[in-house]
Amino acid sequence: xxxxxxxxxxxxxxxxxxxxxxxxxxxxxVDHLHCEIERLQTDGLTEEEAFTKATEKMGNLETLIIEHAxxxxxxxxxxxxxSNLKKWRNSMNPKKAAWWIIVISLMFAATIIFSSYSLxxxxxxxxxxxxxxxxxxxxxxxxxxxxxxxxGKQGTIKCEYLYFKRKASGIFSRR
Amino acid sequence: xxxxxxxxxxxxxxxxxxxxxxxxSYGYDIIQKVNxxxxxxxxxxxxMLYPILHRLEKRGAIESYWGKAETGRKxxxxxxxxxxxxxxxxxxxxxxxxxxxxxxxxGGLACSF
Numbered sequence: 001x002x003x004x005x006x007x008x009x010x011x012x013x014x015x016x017x018x019x020x021x022x023x024x025x026x027x028x029x030v031d032h033l034h035c036e037i038e039r040l041q042t043d044g045l046t047e048e049e050a051f052t053k054a055t056e057k058m059g060n061l062e063t064l065i066i067e068h069a070x071x072x073x074x075x076x077x078x079x080x081x082x083s084n085l086k087k088w089r090n091s092m093n094p095k096k097a098a099w100w101i102i103v104i105s106l107m108f109a110a111t112i113i114f115s116s117y118s119l120x121x122x123x124x125x126x127x128x129x130x131x132x133x134x135x136x137x138x139x140x141x142x143x144x145x146x147x148x149x150x151x152g153k154q155g156t157i158k159c160e161y162l163y164f165k166r167k168a169s170g171i172f173s174r175r
Numbered sequence: 176x177x178x179x180x181x182x183x184x185x186x187x188x189x190x191x192x193x194x195x196x197x198x199x200s201y202g203y204d205i206i207q208k209v210n211x212x213x214x215x216x217x218x219x220x221x222x223m224l225y226p227i228l229h230r231l232e233k234r235g236a237i238e239s240y241w242g243k244a245e246t247g248r249k250x251x252x253x254x255x256x257x258x259x260x261x262x263x264x265x266x267x268x269x270x271x272x273x274x275x276x277x278x279x280x281x282g283g284l285a286c287s288f
Contacts, residue, residue: 028202031244032221
Protein backbone atom coordinates (compact mmCIF):
# COMPACT_ATOMS: atom_id res chain seq x y z
CA UNK A 1 0.00 0.00 0.00
CA UNK A 2 1.29 3.43 -0.95
CA UNK A 3 1.75 5.73 2.05
CA UNK A 4 2.92 9.11 0.79
CA UNK A 5 4.66 10.29 3.97
CA UNK A 6 6.63 7.05 4.26
CA UNK A 7 7.62 7.10 0.59
CA UNK A 8 8.79 10.72 0.79
CA UNK A 9 10.76 10.04 3.97
CA UNK A 10 12.40 6.93 2.49
CA UNK A 11 13.35 8.69 -0.74
CA UNK A 12 14.86 11.68 1.06
CA UNK A 13 16.78 9.44 3.47
CA UNK A 14 18.22 7.53 0.52
CA UNK A 15 19.81 10.77 -0.75
CA UNK A 16 21.71 11.01 2.54
CA UNK A 17 22.30 7.31 3.08
CA UNK A 18 25.35 6.76 5.25
CA UNK A 19 25.10 10.21 6.84
CA UNK A 20 24.71 10.70 10.54
CA UNK A 21 22.76 13.74 11.69
CA UNK A 22 20.90 13.80 8.43
CA UNK A 23 17.55 14.67 10.03
CA UNK A 24 17.73 18.39 9.22
CA UNK A 25 18.87 17.79 5.65
CA UNK A 26 16.20 15.15 5.12
CA UNK A 27 13.52 17.48 6.55
CA UNK A 28 14.50 20.11 3.99
CA UNK A 29 14.04 17.68 1.09
CA VAL A 30 10.81 16.36 2.61
CA ASP A 31 9.39 19.89 2.61
CA HIS A 32 10.46 20.37 -1.01
CA LEU A 33 8.82 17.13 -2.17
CA HIS A 34 5.62 17.91 -0.28
CA CYS A 35 5.43 21.34 -1.95
CA GLU A 36 5.89 19.85 -5.41
CA ILE A 37 3.47 16.97 -4.78
CA GLU A 38 0.81 19.39 -3.49
CA ARG A 39 1.22 21.47 -6.66
CA LEU A 40 1.00 18.40 -8.91
CA GLN A 41 -2.08 17.16 -7.06
CA THR A 42 -3.88 20.42 -7.79
CA ASP A 43 -3.24 19.58 -11.47
CA GLY A 44 -5.23 16.39 -10.92
CA LEU A 45 -2.49 13.82 -10.36
CA THR A 46 -2.91 11.08 -7.77
CA GLU A 47 -0.59 10.90 -4.77
CA GLU A 48 1.45 8.12 -6.35
CA GLU A 49 1.72 9.81 -9.76
CA ALA A 50 2.66 13.10 -8.14
CA PHE A 51 5.31 11.40 -6.03
CA THR A 52 6.86 9.69 -9.07
CA LYS A 53 6.89 12.92 -11.05
CA ALA A 54 8.26 14.99 -8.16
CA THR A 55 11.12 12.58 -7.46
CA GLU A 56 11.96 12.47 -11.19
CA LYS A 57 12.13 16.26 -11.15
CA MET A 58 14.57 16.12 -8.24
CA GLY A 59 17.11 14.52 -10.57
CA ASN A 60 19.04 11.30 -10.83
CA LEU A 61 19.41 9.77 -7.37
CA GLU A 62 23.01 8.61 -7.91
CA THR A 63 24.06 12.07 -9.09
CA LEU A 64 22.33 13.66 -6.11
CA ILE A 65 24.11 11.36 -3.68
CA ILE A 66 27.47 12.23 -5.27
CA GLU A 67 26.75 15.97 -5.26
CA HIS A 68 25.69 15.97 -1.61
CA ALA A 69 28.71 13.85 -0.66
CA UNK A 70 30.99 16.60 -2.01
CA UNK A 71 29.92 18.74 0.94
CA UNK A 72 31.30 16.24 3.43
CA UNK A 73 34.86 17.00 4.43
CA UNK A 74 37.19 15.13 6.78
CA UNK A 75 36.35 17.32 9.80
CA UNK A 76 32.59 16.90 9.37
CA UNK A 77 32.96 13.11 9.02
CA UNK A 78 35.08 12.96 12.20
CA UNK A 79 32.66 15.17 14.14
CA UNK A 80 29.80 12.96 12.94
CA UNK A 81 31.66 9.91 14.27
CA UNK A 82 32.32 11.56 17.64
CA SER A 83 28.76 12.73 18.13
CA ASN A 84 27.47 9.30 17.14
CA LEU A 85 29.81 7.73 19.69
CA LYS A 86 28.43 10.15 22.28
CA LYS A 87 24.91 9.13 21.34
CA TRP A 88 25.85 5.47 21.72
CA ARG A 89 27.46 6.15 25.11
CA ASN A 90 24.52 8.17 26.40
CA SER A 91 22.14 5.40 25.42
CA MET A 92 24.00 3.01 27.73
CA ASN A 93 23.17 2.34 31.34
CA PRO A 94 26.08 2.40 33.86
CA LYS A 95 26.13 -1.40 33.98
CA LYS A 96 26.74 -1.73 30.26
CA ALA A 97 29.30 1.10 30.34
CA ALA A 98 31.13 -0.69 33.16
CA TRP A 99 31.19 -3.85 31.08
CA TRP A 100 32.68 -1.97 28.14
CA ILE A 101 35.31 -0.35 30.39
CA ILE A 102 36.37 -3.78 31.63
CA VAL A 103 36.57 -5.18 28.09
CA ILE A 104 38.59 -2.21 26.80
CA SER A 105 40.89 -2.25 29.85
CA LEU A 106 41.62 -5.94 29.29
CA MET A 107 42.35 -5.24 25.63
CA PHE A 108 44.79 -2.48 26.56
CA ALA A 109 46.44 -4.69 29.18
CA ALA A 110 46.81 -7.48 26.62
CA THR A 111 48.30 -5.03 24.09
CA ILE A 112 50.81 -3.74 26.68
CA ILE A 113 51.92 -7.27 27.57
CA PHE A 114 52.07 -8.34 23.93
CA SER A 115 54.06 -5.27 22.85
CA SER A 116 56.55 -5.75 25.72
CA TYR A 117 57.10 -9.39 24.81
CA SER A 118 57.31 -8.83 21.07
CA LEU A 119 59.83 -5.99 21.43
CA UNK A 120 62.04 -7.94 23.79
CA UNK A 121 65.52 -8.63 22.37
CA UNK A 122 64.87 -6.54 19.29
CA UNK A 123 66.41 -3.24 18.23
CA UNK A 124 63.20 -1.49 19.36
CA UNK A 125 63.39 -2.75 22.94
CA UNK A 126 64.34 0.71 24.20
CA UNK A 127 60.93 1.95 23.06
CA UNK A 128 58.89 -0.63 24.94
CA UNK A 129 58.61 1.53 28.05
CA UNK A 130 57.51 4.55 26.01
CA UNK A 131 54.90 2.42 24.23
CA UNK A 132 53.63 1.18 27.58
CA UNK A 133 53.23 4.73 28.91
CA UNK A 134 51.59 5.78 25.68
CA UNK A 135 49.10 2.90 25.85
CA UNK A 136 48.29 3.70 29.48
CA UNK A 137 47.71 7.33 28.52
CA UNK A 138 45.55 6.24 25.57
CA UNK A 139 43.54 3.95 27.83
CA UNK A 140 42.30 7.04 29.70
CA UNK A 141 40.50 8.25 26.57
CA UNK A 142 37.93 5.41 26.31
CA UNK A 143 37.83 5.13 30.10
CA UNK A 144 36.94 8.81 30.61
CA UNK A 145 34.61 8.76 27.64
CA UNK A 146 32.69 5.70 28.84
CA UNK A 147 32.65 6.87 32.45
CA UNK A 148 30.58 9.87 31.47
CA UNK A 149 27.37 8.07 30.67
CA UNK A 150 24.10 9.92 30.85
CA UNK A 151 23.67 8.56 34.37
CA GLY A 152 26.96 10.08 35.51
CA LYS A 153 30.45 8.95 36.40
CA GLN A 154 29.66 7.88 39.94
CA GLY A 155 27.13 5.37 38.75
CA THR A 156 29.61 3.77 36.37
CA ILE A 157 32.40 3.43 38.92
CA LYS A 158 29.97 2.02 41.47
CA CYS A 159 28.83 -0.46 38.86
CA GLU A 160 32.41 -1.52 38.10
CA TYR A 161 33.01 -2.05 41.82
CA LEU A 162 29.81 -4.05 42.23
CA TYR A 163 30.61 -6.10 39.13
CA PHE A 164 34.06 -7.05 40.48
CA LYS A 165 32.65 -7.70 43.95
CA ARG A 166 30.01 -10.02 42.53
CA LYS A 167 32.51 -11.87 40.35
CA ALA A 168 35.00 -12.17 43.19
CA SER A 169 32.39 -13.44 45.64
CA GLY A 170 31.26 -15.94 43.00
CA ILE A 171 34.81 -17.26 42.59
CA PHE A 172 35.41 -17.54 46.33
CA SER A 173 32.04 -19.12 47.12
CA ARG A 174 32.75 -21.83 44.52
CA ARG A 175 35.95 -22.69 46.38
CA UNK B 176 15.13 26.57 -26.34
CA UNK B 177 16.42 25.78 -22.87
CA UNK B 178 19.67 27.14 -21.46
CA UNK B 179 22.55 24.65 -21.69
CA UNK B 180 23.50 22.55 -18.68
CA UNK B 181 26.95 24.13 -18.40
CA UNK B 182 25.58 27.65 -18.40
CA UNK B 183 22.96 26.69 -15.81
CA UNK B 184 25.71 25.30 -13.56
CA UNK B 185 27.91 28.38 -14.04
CA UNK B 186 25.13 30.82 -13.29
CA UNK B 187 23.57 28.95 -10.35
CA UNK B 188 25.47 30.80 -7.62
CA UNK B 189 24.81 34.36 -8.81
CA UNK B 190 21.17 33.49 -9.52
CA UNK B 191 20.64 32.07 -6.02
CA UNK B 192 22.45 34.96 -4.35
CA UNK B 193 20.49 37.42 -6.46
CA UNK B 194 17.16 35.89 -5.45
CA UNK B 195 18.18 35.96 -1.79
CA UNK B 196 19.22 39.59 -2.11
CA UNK B 197 15.51 40.37 -2.54
CA UNK B 198 14.58 38.62 0.68
CA UNK B 199 14.75 35.38 2.63
CA SER B 200 13.63 32.31 0.76
CA TYR B 201 13.60 28.50 0.81
CA GLY B 202 14.60 25.82 -1.71
CA TYR B 203 11.29 25.21 -3.42
CA ASP B 204 10.52 28.92 -3.64
CA ILE B 205 13.93 29.60 -5.22
CA ILE B 206 13.25 26.96 -7.90
CA GLN B 207 9.82 28.46 -8.63
CA LYS B 208 11.32 31.93 -8.94
CA VAL B 209 14.03 30.70 -11.31
CA ASN B 210 11.38 29.03 -13.49
CA UNK B 211 9.23 32.15 -13.55
CA UNK B 212 12.12 34.55 -14.23
CA UNK B 213 13.55 32.43 -17.05
CA UNK B 214 10.13 31.58 -18.55
CA UNK B 215 10.95 27.94 -17.96
CA UNK B 216 14.14 28.10 -20.03
CA UNK B 217 16.42 27.50 -17.08
CA UNK B 218 15.80 23.86 -16.19
CA UNK B 219 17.25 22.79 -12.88
CA UNK B 220 17.08 19.32 -11.43
CA UNK B 221 15.35 20.43 -8.23
CA UNK B 222 17.56 18.34 -5.99
CA MET B 223 20.77 19.90 -7.32
CA LEU B 224 19.87 23.20 -5.71
CA TYR B 225 20.46 21.91 -2.19
CA PRO B 226 24.15 20.95 -2.48
CA ILE B 227 24.75 24.46 -3.86
CA LEU B 228 22.82 26.06 -1.00
CA HIS B 229 24.72 23.96 1.54
CA ARG B 230 28.05 24.89 -0.03
CA LEU B 231 27.14 28.59 0.03
CA GLU B 232 26.10 28.26 3.65
CA LYS B 233 29.32 26.49 4.53
CA ARG B 234 31.48 29.24 3.11
CA GLY B 235 29.39 31.88 4.89
CA ALA B 236 27.77 33.52 1.87
CA ILE B 237 24.31 32.69 3.18
CA GLU B 238 22.88 31.56 6.50
CA SER B 239 19.88 29.43 7.31
CA TYR B 240 17.20 29.23 9.95
CA TRP B 241 14.20 27.00 10.55
CA GLY B 242 10.69 28.23 10.23
CA LYS B 243 7.28 26.74 9.64
CA ALA B 244 5.27 26.45 6.46
CA GLU B 245 1.56 27.32 6.38
CA THR B 246 0.89 23.60 6.64
CA GLY B 247 2.93 23.41 9.86
CA ARG B 248 5.80 21.56 8.22
CA LYS B 249 9.39 22.39 9.14
CA UNK B 250 10.93 24.66 6.54
CA UNK B 251 14.51 25.81 6.13
CA UNK B 252 14.91 29.42 5.07
CA UNK B 253 18.02 31.06 3.71
CA UNK B 254 19.14 34.63 4.02
CA UNK B 255 21.97 36.46 2.31
CA UNK B 256 25.00 37.24 4.43
CA UNK B 257 27.19 40.33 4.05
CA UNK B 258 29.98 38.28 2.43
CA UNK B 259 27.37 36.78 0.10
CA UNK B 260 26.37 40.25 -1.03
CA UNK B 261 30.00 41.07 -1.76
CA UNK B 262 30.31 37.82 -3.72
CA UNK B 263 27.14 38.67 -5.63
CA UNK B 264 28.47 42.12 -6.58
CA UNK B 265 31.70 40.54 -7.76
CA UNK B 266 29.82 37.93 -9.83
CA UNK B 267 27.54 40.59 -11.31
CA UNK B 268 30.59 42.56 -12.39
CA UNK B 269 32.09 39.47 -14.05
CA UNK B 270 28.86 38.62 -15.88
CA UNK B 271 28.48 42.24 -17.00
CA UNK B 272 32.04 42.25 -18.34
CA UNK B 273 31.40 39.01 -20.18
CA UNK B 274 28.16 40.34 -21.64
CA UNK B 275 29.89 43.58 -22.76
CA UNK B 276 32.60 41.55 -24.43
CA UNK B 277 30.06 39.42 -26.29
CA UNK B 278 28.19 42.54 -27.36
CA UNK B 279 31.37 44.11 -28.70
CA UNK B 280 32.12 40.94 -30.66
CA UNK B 281 28.60 40.88 -32.00
CA GLY B 282 28.94 44.52 -33.06
CA GLY B 283 31.81 43.72 -35.38
CA LEU B 284 34.79 44.66 -33.22
CA ALA B 285 36.05 41.16 -33.78
CA CYS B 286 37.13 42.26 -37.28
CA SER B 287 40.02 44.21 -35.77
CA PHE B 288 41.70 40.91 -34.72
